[in-house]
Amino acid sequence: DYNFNSKKQQAILLRISRIQDNYLKIIDLELFKHFKLLNVEFQIFLLRWIRCVYTREYSIQNAMFLWDNIFLE
Known part of the structure; x- marks a missing residue:
């Protein structure tokens, strides 16, 4: 279902954005700035x-199991 997948993708992107803008920026400002300078996605x-x-x-096999569980939500 496209709508369901789209909502899941938006939720993942929101979490990634939160990690970058909240956590990385606070924990390692130099790395945050470096990523921005290089336009790292x-x-x-x-x-x-x-x-x-x-x-x-x-x-x-175990890594794939972990990935499935990490990205299941």
Whole structure:
């Protein structure tokens, strides 16, 4: 259902925006500014970072299980 998926995507983007603008800006202002300077698309960076972290720590099967549960909401 397009409307349901659209709402889920909006919720994810809102959370990502909150992480970037609230948490990253407070915790590491220099990195926040660097991302802005380079026009880094934070949602893509964050997704790649999450994938990288979990595939280094877990088997691919367990990582996929974790991703499913993280992005299920």
